[in-house]
Amino acid sequence: MSVPNPSVKVSCRGLWKIFGPRPELARERAEEGLDKAQILETTGHVIAVRDVSFHVEEGEIFVVMGLSGSGKSTLIRCICRLVEPTYGQILVDGQDVTAMDEGRLRELRRHRMSMVFQHFGLFPHRRVIDNVAFGLEIRGMAKEERYRRAREVLELVGLQGWELYYPQELSGGMQQRVGLARALAVDPAIMLFDEPFSALDPLIRREMQDELLKLQQVMHKTLIFITHDFLEAVKLGDRIAVMRDGELVQVGTPEEIVAHPVDEYVQAFTVDAPRAKVLDVASVMHPAAESGLPSNPAPYTVAPHTKLEKAIPLLVQEGRPLLVVNEQEHPVGYVDWKAVLTALGGA
Amino acid sequence: MVPTSSVSPPETPRRNTLLRYLAGFWALILASYALAWANVPLDRFPDTWYLGLREPIDAFQAWVIGHRATHPAFVYFFEPLSDAIDWALRGVEGQLLSLPWYVVVAFFFLVALHAGGLRTALVAGAMLLYMGLVGLWAESMQTLALMGVSVLLSLAVGMPLGIWAARDDRVDALLRPVLDTMQTMPAFVYLIPVLLFFGVARVPAAVATVIYALPPAIRLTNLGLRQVPRAALEAAESFGATPRQVLFKVQLPLAMPALMAGINQTIMMALGIVVIAALIGAGGLGREVLIALQRQQVGRGVEAGLAIVALAILLDRVGESLSRQVATLPGQRTRWRGFALLPQSWIRFAWARAIEEGLRRLGQGLLASARVLARLLGWPLGNQAQSYLVRHAYAVGSLALLLVLTGGGAVTGWRGFPPGWSLDLRTGVDAAVVWMRDNLYQLGDLPIGTGPLSDAITLYLIVPLRQALLRTPWPALVALAGLLGYRLGSWRLAWTGMGLLVGIGLLGMWDKGMDTLSQVLIAVLITVALGVPLGIWAGRSQWGHLILRPILDVLQTIPSFVFLVPVIMLFNVGRVPGIIASVLYALPPVVRLTDLGIRQVAHETLEAAVSFGSTSRQLLLKVQLPLAMPTILMGLNQTVMMVLAMVIIAGLVGGAGLGLEAVIGLAKNQTGRGVEAGLAIVFMAMWLDRLTQAWAERWKPPRGTA
Ligand SMILES: Nc1ncnc2c1ncn2[C@@H]1O[C@H](COP(=O)(O)OP(=O)(O)O)[C@@H](O)[C@H]1O
Numbered sequence A: 001m002s003v004p005n006p007s008v009k010v011s012c013r014g015l016w017k018i019f020g021p022r023p024e025l026a027r028e029r030a031e032e033g034l035d036k037a038q039i040l041e042t043t044g045h046v047i048a049v050r051d052v053s054f055h056v057e058e059g060e061i062f063v064v065m066g067l068s069g070s071g072k073s074t075l076i077r078c079i080c081r082l083v084e085p086t087y088g089q090i091l092v093d094g095q096d097v098t099a100m101d102e103g104r105l106r107e108l109r110r111h112r113m114s115m116v117f118q119h120f121g122l123f124p125h126r127r128v129i130d131n132v133a134f135g136l137e138i139r140g141m142a143k144e145e146r147y148r149r150a151r152e153v154l155e156l157v158g159l160q161g162w163e164l165y166y167p168q169e170l171s172g173g174m175q176q177r178v179g180l181a182r183a184l185a186v187d188p189a190i191m192l193f194d195e196p197f198s199a200l201d202p203l204i205r206r207e208m209q210d211e212l213l214k215l216q217q218v219m220h221k222t223l224i225f226i227t228h229d230f231l232e233a234v235k236l237g238d239r240i241a242v243m244r245d246g247e248l249v250q251v252g253t254p255e256e257i258v259a260h261p262v263d264e265y266v267q268a269f270t271v272d273a274p275r276a277k278v279l280d281v282a283s284v285m286h287p288a289a290e291s292g293l294p295s296n297p298a299p300y301t302v303a304p305h306t307k308l309e310k311a312i313p314l315l316v317q318e319g320r321p322l323l324v325v326n327e328q329e330h331p332v333g334y335v336d337w338k339a340v341l342t343a344l345g346g347a
Numbered sequence B: 001m002v003p004t005s006s007v008s009p010p011e012t013p014r015r016n017t018l019l020r021y022l023a024g025f026w027a028l029i030l031a032s033y034a035l036a037w038a039n040v041p042l043d044r045f046p047d048t049w050y051l052g053l054r055e056p057i058d059a060f061q062a063w064v065i066g067h068r069a070t071h072p073a074f075v076y077f078f079e080p081l082s083d084a085i086d087w088a089l090r091g092v093e094g095q096l097l098s099l100p101w102y103v104v105v106a107f108f109f110l111v112a113l114h115a116g117g118l119r120t121a122l123v124a125g126a127m128l129l130y131m132g133l134v135g136l137w138a139e140s141m142q143t144l145a146l147m148g149v150s151v152l153l154s155l156a157v158g159m160p161l162g163i164w165a166a167r168d169d170r171v172d173a174l175l176r177p178v179l180d181t182m183q184t185m186p187a188f189v190y191l192i193p194v195l196l197f198f199g200v201a202r203v204p205a206a207v208a209t210v211i212y213a214l215p216p217a218i219r220l221t222n223l224g225l226r227q228v229p230r231a232a233l234e235a236a237e238s239f240g241a242t243p244r245q246v247l248f249k250v251q252l253p254l255a256m257p258a259l260m261a262g263i264n265q266t267i268m269m270a271l272g273i274v275v276i277a278a279l280i281g282a283g284g285l286g287r288e289v290l291i292a293l294q295r296q297q298v299g300r301g302v303e304a305g306l307a308i309v310a311l312a313i314l315l316d317r318v319g320e321s322l323s324r325q326v327a328t329l330p331g332q333r334t335r336w337r338g339f340a341l342l343p344q345s346w347i348r349f350a351w352a353r354a355i356e357e358g359l360r361r362l363g364q365g366l367l368a369s370a371r372v373l374a375r376l377l378g379w380p381l382g383n384q385a386q387s388y389l390v391r392h393a394y395a396v397g398s399l400a401l402l403l404v405l406t407g408g409g410a411v412t413g414w415r416g417f418p419p420g421w422s423l424d425l426r427t428g429v430d431a432a433v434v435w436m437r438d439n440l441y442q443l444g445d446l447p448i449g450t451g452p453l454s455d456a457i458t459l460y461l462i463v464p465l466r467q468a469l470l471r472t473p474w475p476a477l478v479a480l481a482g483l484l485g486y487r488l489g490s491w492r493l494a495w496t497g498m499g500l501l502v503g504i505g506l507l508g509m510w511d512k513g514m515d516t517l518s519q520v521l522i523a524v525l526i527t528v529a530l531g532v533p534l535g536i537w538a539g540r541s542q543w544g545h546l547i548l549r550p551i552l553d554v555l556q557t558i559p560s561f562v563f564l565v566p567v568i569m570l571f572n573v574g575r576v577p578g579i580i581a582s583v584l585y586a587l588p589p590v591v592r593l594t595d596l597g598i599r600q601v602a603h604e605t606l607e608a609a610v611s612f613g614s615t616s617r618q619l620l621l622k623v624q625l626p627l628a629m630p631t632i633l634m635g636l637n638q639t640v641m642m643v644l645a646m647v648i649i650a651g652l653v654g655g656a657g658l659g660l661e662a663v664i665g666l667a668k669n670q671t672g673r674g675v676e677a678g679l680a681i682v683f684m685a686m687w688l689d690r691l692t693q694a695w696a697e698r699w700k701p702p703r704g705t706a
């Protein structure tokens, strides 16, 4: 590898996780080109994560999505070694997590990384405040201090007043707020989310997503977020990685994925996406280099990153193609109805 | 969007027809008879195959007795251990007996009051009073001490082992078969080897109790820790908790309900062994029952038996309410108890409110005076100490009360249970026994009464079955065991069963074993014939459930041998009382599990059946019973094991067979004989246990793979 990019927070190189007694056999099969099902059939090994590499930049929300069973949970657990990776490297701030001994790993988990779980993973025998203070307690922080910090975080997630309740007395949404608060309390640089909102009602889910985005605006943490819901991925993700059968099939910004899915699997996810909200004009325009420019453009122009939902009213109003111009006001292409409709039709 | 592979049903295993088995079985029988007819002696297990375990064991015992004072194993291990246990037993017993009786009563009352409320406290008090009233205070305290020490030791050994097993799968895999085997073994089996190493008296009784009560302590600790949701463990780990922190901050607190259940079961197991422990000189209540059984003093036996039941109820109720308190997750517990003493629901009565108000004032007054007193002593109570006192007001108050009572006892010299307070049950019971013997044994010349019933069971069930088992050539029986094993389970089960049966023969216990087997089968048959219909009734009618539940609850807290006392007064000695007592003892699990099995059937399933127009009968036969079958068969398994546990006790009242052999071995200190009989019972237990479990397993609906 070349000189590490200082803004890369987490990176994964050639990561494999194979469940079974003799992973080397399964890996051989995999390198011969057999797929997950065939390998399970012939060797009884489950290839949960298959040769995955990616980088996550500092302050980024990196979303991993895929169908259930595609290896998302295993992947995210490998990052903090709740699941021991079989092959490959995981670097956090340039340090190899896979090479850490017990003590260093514990340090990493206590101070730099925390996780929010799909089914909350709260401790039913501890009051809300003791749940939130758990990570601090584990570090050995004194009671007064950790309670003070826990109260702060509870306020941040809007749960002040619930300190003395037990988690099971709270609604699902509130329980996940506790889970979030517990992860925030240790003030980690990196947060891992394993489908944190999947178990919640759609309305609550949306509320939590908004809240997470709002928090992120002030926190600027590095988030790795797992979901199987493409809308959620599009809404939260700066970049999205799509997984299938343990492999990353595509990594890119939401626009790239919606506009140019690499295969049918990825495209199937994008069908339900609110394309007008995701796609920008740059990804659907007729580039000037190929198609030239229209003879009678509308009097308005749009910037390349304008979302289609903003451009469509202008098209309606004018009935003429819109020029797309770059920062130097130089036209780079144009959009007309044909371009928009083709993109919205999911081509 | 995702390729789904087409689903074809996996091949179903071919079912072997019953007919083929039957044909095989008859062929074997005929072959054996043919051999017998050709003068090959097959009706008796060959004497020449006898292993002769008895002699080396007796020789070993003689060696042990000779070397007890000199051999290092004894000097440095068994004797010090024995001394330590003896010291603990004496200490606890001495304490219990030197405390004034009412302090003991008050202690249990206060604990029960705190844990379970006034009802539990009154029950606890009444149970202790009963022990004093029938003149068995000292014996009861002896038994209580034996139990207390044994249970503590069991937990001290069992819990760490359970924790270890929960954290290390290899340890678990190692322990599991051992515990499984231990749990199929009747209590007395442990007495024999223990006798060898610890001699006769209460120490071996305590050791045997500890070992016997160990499996639930280990098992439930293990289970409790393993049941802790993975999510909670994972979360703890993800925050960097050390294994130790995970154990103490997450696993143990969450495993508390199971731990408490384990403690409760450990106590009940320990109670189950007290009479048997009396066989080797443990003293206490068990000895009373034993003497009464041997001398056929029914009244005395009833008094002592009820004292054991009282002890069982006391420990069960207090233990259960304690565990319920710990087991309820904090969030579900009422966070505020308005009433300190009386049930909260009595709040509508003015007098109840007045009493509670008085108590509250009293508490405040005491606290205030403690504050004043402390200040006078120049030792003012800090805020922390005060809040501590307030939070633990109950414990502090109770302790103070107990101390005052003890002090009062020392001043007044009242200690033993007042002799003037007595409850005479035995005269009445003995009179009743005489009356029953005269009147119930047979009603005039009619064939009605316990006498004719006993005769009928003997004549039409026991004798024919025993004769059949003894007359059938032994290879045919062994083959039958194999066939049964194969049909219900696998080849492995078949070989195991055959091996175990042959083992009984090799121990020289074939005839006695068949005698016992016939009694066991009959007891199981009667139990099932009574229990399943009762269970169906309880499962299908709310009334049945309501009526049977309290009865079963009581039956289940009664240690096995206590059933013998009333039974011998009706049926005399012989094989029948043992069988009847076994039936009573083993009835609750069948009824309970049948009831449970039927109630577990999903409501939707029933609705579906009804919507197709099922009659109530069709509902039972086509839906409820088949679905309840695995649970009912689990009940059968428990029944068989309980009946087997009764075998030795039945031996005490003339049950003959292996039980009698074991009793004689124990009582006459003929260890070799006891070991042979004991092993034979263990073999039979292992065989029947596996067989019934395999049967239950077969009935389980196939599990989905999705
Ligand atoms: N402990 C395990 N042992 C064996 N197979 C596992 C284990 N955990 C997960 N798997 C398998 O690995 C694959 C990926 O699982 P997972 O990471 O949970 O997927 P996702 O979170 O995307 O639903 C699945 O096929 C699953 O069955």
Ligand SMILES: [Mg+2]
Residues within 6 Å of the ligand: A072, A073, A074, A195
């Ligand atoms: Mg998952």
